[in-house]
Amino acid sequence: NAGVMQNPRHLVRRRGQEARLRCSPMKGHSHVYWYRQLPEEGLKFMVYLQKENIIDESGMPKERFSAEFPKEGPSILRIQQVVRGDSAAYFCASSPPLSEQFFGPGTRLTVL
């Protein structure tokens, strides 16, 4: 059973471009979470999704950020018009209902 997959592992964008981060949950997991880790800080919750539904997006910035978890395919975290402050490691985790979360290896986003 493969773990949580994230791609790309590293992503470089110039200011103003779009970043798309992908997350494939573990087999059988219907819940996906996105976290952001700024340098030298802990992970901060961004959004919690189930298939085709956003359950809690209280940690998402109001503008430029969006997330989806379609019926088929991976979950996508999309950042439009990236700025230098978006540079961070973005982690995806998945879980069955009411159970511990398993983390992917993260995507390190660098905005030039």
Added chain:
Amino acid sequence: AQTVTQSQPEMSVQEAETVTLSCTYDTSENNYYLFWYKQPPSRQMILVIRQEAYKQQNATENRFSVNFQKAAKSFSLKISDSQLGDTAMYFCASLIIQGAQKLVFGQGTRLTINP
């Protein structure tokens, strides 16, 4: 609101020594889990140990054990017979069982095991 606080930014011990990492948390809920995660230089988040709040017995996983003091809202991690491979950032986290299911992390403790 949930908060998790780790008051030790860095710690350093010699190999084979025992080290304890501190964590305090705050929540108004009764039903929650507490976790310690390890983040080595690879940045992968690795679950070290888990404690259910309703369990009085402290969780243990091989060389790793916790001291869970529910009334004091304290959740420290003890690493016995420390090894070089234990060098990493360690994060304490809480999760409320009902509702949003989001993990709330502390700021982390950078642990270095010296040879």
